[in-house]
Amino acid sequence: MNRTIIVTDSTSDIPPALAEKYDIEVVPLTLMFGDQSYRDNVDMTPEQFYERLPNSQKLPTTSQPSPVEYVNVYRSILDQYPGSPILSFHISSGLSGTFQSAMLAKSMLEEDGEEITVVDSLSASYGFGVMVVHAARLAAEGKEPQEILEAVETLRQSRKLYFLVDTLEYLQKGGRIGKASAFLGTLLNIKPILSIDAEGIIYAVEKVRGRKKAVARMIELFKNDLPGVDKINVAVGHTAEPASGEEFLSELDKHFTLEEKVLTNIGPVVGSHVGNGTLAVFIWPA
Helix, strand or coil: CCCCEEEEEHHHCCCHHHHHHCCCEEECCEEEECCEEEEECCCECHHHHHHHHHHCCCCCEEECCCHHHHHHHHHHHHHHCCCCCEEEEECCCCCCCHHHHHHHHHHHHHHHCCCEEEEECCCCCHHHHHHHHHHHHHHHCCCCHHHHHHHHHHHHHHCEEEEECCCCHHHHHCCCCCHHHHHHCCCCCEEEEEEECCCCCEEEEEEEECHHHHHHHHHHHHHHHCCCCCEEEEEEEECCCHHHHHHHHHHHCCCCEEEEEEEEECCHHHHHHHCCCCEEEEEEEC
């Protein structure tokens, strides 16, 4: 039986050690500072990016891999593992054209009869990275593609996510959230709590005054989302500030029993849309 091969893009923000452990093929998006381009998490580390971003006079731009890049990735996999099915998971189509690029690549290979399934995660960062890792674990156990997809969908529906940003400036300038919300986010030390809806679009949940109160409110929201649930798995994404992630885990530990815990960097491409000081939290029942 051929093992299912798992592919994703770099906006999944999967820790490199996990990607390596589960043989996940990660296709990088591109980040551009002026006329210089960098492959996400390859040519520029999160540490380098967040040090440079606040001093950049012009916001960086990003671009998804081309369909040809995905064709090359899929062909390379199929040459190495002939006949193996491929599951390719990507950032929400409501936030990026990456999913569409992968779909076009799939269509280019359909005549060859290859089994490639491209999945719109309807999420971003480790909000779908956790789905990819779960899929890769099941693939390593020899599960069939359909069984993997069903398990991933179950996880997607049970996983809850919120992220806290210091400013809405980056999301507004990148066209990911409206100007009015960006304006409100600058008032009176307001810290917006955001999430992603069922269609994969970012929306404002609440605006809380002060970061400490915002963190406490995020935990309240999680408790409301998972009534009666004690044991959870949690992943915290941070902007090259692991101490902020550890602090949140410490607060969360007062309210839940934490099983699996993952700390990960929010990579440069996602970071270019949310900015320094962002904290993204993803939890699901253990």
